[in-house]
Amino acid sequence: MRFSQIFGHTLKEAPSDAQAVSHQYLIRGGYIHQVAAGLFSYLPLARRVLNKIEGILHEEMAMIGAQEITMPVVLPADMWQDSGRWYTIGSEMTKFHDRKDHDMVLAMTHEEALCDLAAKYIRSHKELPQLVYHIQTKWRDDARPRAGLIRVREFKMKDSYSLDTSWEGLDKQYRAHYQSYFNIFNRCGLDVLAVKSDTGMMGGKIAHEFMYLTPIGEDTIIYCDSCGYNSNRQVAEFEKPEAVKEDLKDVEKIETPDCKTIDDLAKFLDVPESRTAKAVFMVATIQEDNETEVEKFVLAILRGDMDLNETKLANAVKAKDLRPAHEDEIKAVGAVPGYGSPVGVKGAYVVVDDLAAESTNLVGGANEAGFHLLNLNCGRDFKADLVIDIAAAEAGYKCVNCGAELKAEKAVEVGNIFKLGTRYSEAMNVTYQDENGKLQPVIMGSYGIGVGRLLSCVVEQHNDEYGIKWPISIAPFQVEIVLLHDKKGTEAQEVAESLYEDFKAAGIEVLFDDRKESPGFKFNDADLIGIPLRLTVGRRALDKGGVEFKVRGEKDNEIVPVDEAVDKIKTEIQRLEKELRDRVQKVEYKD
RNA sequence: CGGAAUGUAGCCUAGUGGCUAAGGCGCCUGCUUUGGGAGCAGGAUAUCGGAGGUUCGAGUCCUCUCAUUCCGACCA
Structure with a gap:
């Protein structure tokens, strides 16, 4: 891609509305455009990042045997009436009438749609277990969108749904997602923590949230450094201090x-x-x-x-x-x-x-x-x-496990996994015939990752004072060629053009800054946009026998001979990819 | 939904009742320049968020309204 032809442009100053770092850089870099509160257009650069993230999601879903489907965003109301959520969810859910005056709903999530589907297609225990997913738009008319892509009203979510005949089966699929989600976040370069999020009523119901720790987060995690205990504050346990006891005095x-x-x-x-x-x-x-x-x-x-x-x-x-x-x-x-x-x-x-x-x-x-x-x-x-104990945990209280002092940290929830059990299948009559011919409710799980939120969290984690520093796995381009024009000759231009062709031919994703701008202008844009690898083609480097290679975020650069540039970039891409791949490891499941 | 703040050109800002709304960035044209947001010259772009009011006169004061942001409530 030639920089001169990209739809969208960079900004020197961020709009005063943008406060979160990710919001500022994504706007300044020409990644996103805010249409209204919590509504964004994704410009080509952001779209390329989303495509990369979605690619990882597809791969990881395939690894755990999930099949891709697509369910609609507009759904008939009756399935939401069957599940009961038509009545319990307030104005966050958008309801409307179609031309035939039927009640319709914009999907906030797809449990109902999946149950409706499963009720019609799952007949026998022989057809189970199943795992399906899609990456589809959700609409939640949130009262308070904030922080750019962190909390929006319309967003895409990867949501998968497991269908099983037993709790053991559900547990297996649940644990597969637990591992899979760590793989996904690690491959995207995002550090997350899995925390217990709801022990709830209804016995076996279990949920985990995948949290990216950041002061701009809205959730609070309570954790213990010494024994590793952690939990969403909503369900965190702690040891209460001793009560002060005195002789009773008169009121x-x-x-x-x-x-x-x-x-x-x-x-x-x-x-x-x-x-x-x-x-x-x-x-x-x-x-x-x-x-x-x-x-x-x-x-x-x-x-x-x-x-x-x-x-x-x-x-x-x-x-x-x-x-x-x-x-x-x-x-x-x-x-x-x-x-x-x-x-x-x-x-x-x-x-x-x-x-x-x-x-x-x-x-x-x-x-x-x-x-x-x-x-x-x-x-x-x-x-x-x-x-009974109804107090919320807070930093400074003692850990129930080891007595050490608990700490608190803000976090953004980038994913969650949920053992639904039969909550929806019973309400919506999702059943199968077991070996004895008896109808049984399907045991379900649901698992979600917000794609745009993941993108913005990666920017929150990977940036410096100049701009974004994309992990190679999800960068919009792998390498950027910065051409510095030289009036005294056409060599730089020719070298840059031919390198651009070489990279494309080699299957490397390359952004070519061919604009007639000053060097400083281009370097600043390159840092802002955050492509991991950079090649600068100009008189100075050519005189030293090559082009200048630099990794985003590192100080040093080196001169690489022109005919070795493609190999050098290939090697560097592999090195950076390996770094991310090495993050993917077996994690211990914590209940 | 409660509390607060802000709305002036694509972006950042000035303008504290008085002449044709000012500057920077960006944009267009031309010339010049090319290693960390270049220079010169010329140019385009604003119904000052909207409506109503006070006033001889409103970007500026008042009322209503809309929008956005921040804090809180909320968050399947």
Whole structure:
């Protein structure tokens, strides 16, 4: 490809909207164009990277026996009604009517479509197990797209679906993906960590997330350096500190103006946050039986220095869904937001974190604006319907396994693998006949990787002050020829042109900067775009007997004779490819 | 969906009620130049996000609205 003909161009300055490094470089390099919030066009350079990534995905899927299919992005609503998600997912899912006035849906993911397909094609245990996948567009009308390609509304995902007759079979396919995903990320040059993401209710349900650690991430990982424990904060376990125990003192009501947060309160009273009680008002949706759902008002009490872990709370009250309570709902039970506690509250299910229950003489809300109560004690001053661990893990707490201090790190989820079990197959009647002729639900798994998010995470990991440094495996081109024009002769031009032809003939992906620009301009663009290998053709190098070879990101360069340039580049490509290939290793599966 | 900020040419910015909206980058033409974002000369590109209002006069003040970004809620 000649640089002069590429659709799109580079920018010296990034638009002020772009804040994440990957967002800035991808825009400045002429890779992507933002159309609206969370909507991007991919220009030729980015498309080439996506093609490379998708190539790796296809190869790795083939390695674990997955067959490629394609399911539509527009789906009829009835399958989403069958799975129940038509009713449970909010405005993130886009619904519309087609010309015949049928309810339609833009696919957020393809479990329903796959189940619909499997229900029609899977008949016998002899046809199982199966593993199918596609790389297809998803639409999620996210309330808050951000950071360029990190969180978007329309994106492509590689999603695969396994179908098995047994939990052992599912486990096998699950572990195959676990390994496969490490291979994929390693081949793309991205460092990831696999963390447990949901132990959930429903017994055997297990999920892992593949996390790229970065401060711009939205997930928090809790990990332990000394024993290797790690987990998404949502489900992380930790050892609670000892409760402070004193002799019980009498309750005392005090005026606390403008103390709506624990922080305000602790400062105002000059007590540590750990001596306060925090009230969190939630509404849980609970499935009583197949037909009926009820909403339950839940009042969660924690020690003031701890955060509520909603996943733990949802599990504790067996909630299908959990949301923050609205202000009128809070008032309806007799509580006051900002000054809340269980004291005097009626009609709420009170869940008290075990540590808060053991702690004595805490400061809590009086359920009266501007007032708190001193010396609250669980059991004496208010009753707990349930005492259980509902606190979120945080850095500084102790590891449950080894007692070392836990650490926290932000991360972006670039992939996940999920043991669905029979959740969808039962709802959507995906069954097969077993050896005895009995109908059984198929046991499913689903496995996803966001392609654009992976691309942007690679840029986050591989860049410097000048631009992107692509890993060779997914670089839009393997080598860039930078021609420096020379008025005194045509030699440089001729050498560059003939090298360009030689590279193409040798099957090397080459970008030829043939533009009539100054050297500095071209070097800066080359660094920005980030092609791994560079050959500079100009008077100075020719006088020294060749062309100048340089690896992106390395300081040194060397003169290579013109007739050895193709071999040199071939060797270097192989060297860089080997580096990435060597990253691919057997990983130990961690439950 | 809550809180905040910002909208001036393709990009970055100036413009603090008063003349024809200014500069840099980029773009076009010509000449010159060619090893880390060259120089000179000429040129094109803005309904100042939109609507309404206040005013003799609005890019500037007010109201509404739209969009984008950031923080939070949310995230199958």
